Amino acid sequence: MKRQLTKILDLAEVRVKSQKILDSNLILEVEKTEKTASCPRCSKVSRRLHQNHWSLIKDLPWGKKEIFLRVNRRQFKCQKCASPFSEELDFVEKRQRYTKRYALSITEQVVKSDLLNVAKQNNLTESEVQSMINQVAKMVFPLNLKGLKRLGIDEITLVKGQGKFVVVLVNLDTGKLIGVISEKKSTKIEKVLKSWGEEILKQIEEVSMDLCKQYKNIAEKLCPQAVITADRFHVTKILHEELNQGRIEQKKTAEALEVQARAKLFSTIKGTKYILLKREENLSKESKEKLSSLKEASASLQIKHELKEEFTRIFDQSKNLIEGTLNLADWLVKASAFLPKTVRTIKNWFAEIVGYFEKKTNNGMVEGINNRLKVLKRCAFGFKNFDNFATRALLHWHLPNSLA
Numbered sequence: 001m002k003r004q005l006t007k008i009l010d011l012a013e014v015r016v017k018s019q020k021i022l023d024s025n026l027i028l029e030v031e032k033t034e035k036t037a038s039c040p041r042c043s044k045v046s047r048r049l050h051q052n053h054w055s056l057i058k059d060l061p062w063g064k065k066e067i068f069l070r071v072n073r074r075q076f077k078c079q080k081c082a083s084p085f086s087e088e089l090d091f092v093e094k095r096q097r098y099t100k101r102y103a104l105s106i107t108e109q110v111v112k113s114d115l116l117n118v119a120k121q122n123n124l125t126e127s128e129v130q131s132m133i134n135q136v137a138k139m140v141f142p143l144n145l146k147g148l149k150r151l152g153i154d155e156i157t158l159v160k161g162q163g164k165f166v167v168v169l170v171n172l173d174t175g176k177l178i179g180v181i182s183e184k185k186s187t188k189i190e191k192v193l194k195s196w197g198e199e200i201l202k203q204i205e206e207v208s209m210d211l212c213k214q215y216k217n218i219a220e221k222l223c224p225q226a227v228i229t230a231d232r233f234h235v236t237k238i239l240h241e242e243l244n245q246g247r248i249e250q251k252k253t254a255e256a257l258e259v260q261a262r263a264k265l266f267s268t269i270k271g272t273k274y275i276l277l278k279r280e281e282n283l284s285k286e287s288k289e290k291l292s293s294l295k296e297a298s299a300s301l302q303i304k305h306e307l308k309e310e311f312t313r314i315f316d317q318s319k320n321l322i323e324g325t326l327n328l329a330d331w332l333v334k335a336s337a338f339l340p341k342t343v344r345t346i347k348n349w350f351a352e353i354v355g356y357f358e359k360k361t362n363n364g365m366v367e368g369i370n371n372r373l374k375v376l377k378r379c380a381f382g383f384k385n386f387d388n389f390a391t392r393a394l395l396h397w398h399l400p401n402s403l404a
């Protein structure tokens, strides 16, 4: 029986000595199989038992049964130092009342749901759950960023309407969140990057970002060797905004027309925003018809739309840096009279934007991360403590399989 319980318990270094059921919980008395321990000061192996130290440690439940381990953390006396020391136990940290694997399991539940629920379901207090999360965090952080080569910087608003941005750092090769900063202050962002250490910063080959001067300055300062690339998604967004603005202006000019003509133009323009912005090849037959009557009604929208389609083709099809650069330069000449704002932005960020043709880096995954963060925020109890939120968010992407 004891041997079978030891097997089921599956903690490599201990064996079950006895078992008992108390208030429908199972209590297993366990002890390390090893008869000796080495002194943490002089590392001399000692077998002289000094004292027994029993404590009750909560472990993973077995079905609905709660499991407690009655653990003896033995104290030995070192013959060399002549002072006592406690033995190490891999599965539980000193002074903790639960096993590492139990803390990990609770943390896994919290990053998928919310703290309050997890506490309730597991018969724990909120502060117990928080302390388990902290314990796991202590073992996971600082994150191992050794393989980091392509860094993405982006921002999102987590609290709608407050205009407050949270800065999101992503490893673009693994698609994992590697940093989240409570505000868009350069000093704060730099502090996080510097905390990664010189070695990590030096190995970064590319930093991909939206069209933000501030991020560019930070990247140039801290990762001077890295190529800065502008994220394609953000360039396209600016183009789309200007194209849609053109649509809205067409509506305004319609107001000057006489009643019948106005009504006709209005109905042609109405509800065409997404038809105009979406890739033409992905439109339904009905939408395509709507698009062609819109283009018939407005010569300027026709040109702008065709420029937008060409822009997409350039980014989809250019095979290398030279081809892409030449195509984009041509496009800028054609577009300058029709999409002046987009053209100006692209000129300002030309080197970073054509960097795309070389690296083909696309921050598409960042959007997925941002969406996940919004969900996590809703679950983060209160969201008053940003550090707790950040810890939980990072753990979501970096929880290990085990803590042994």
Ligand SMILES: [Zn+2]
Pocket (backbone or CB within 6 Å): 039, 040, 041, 042, 043, 044, 078, 079, 080, 081, 082
């Ligand atoms: Zn010693």
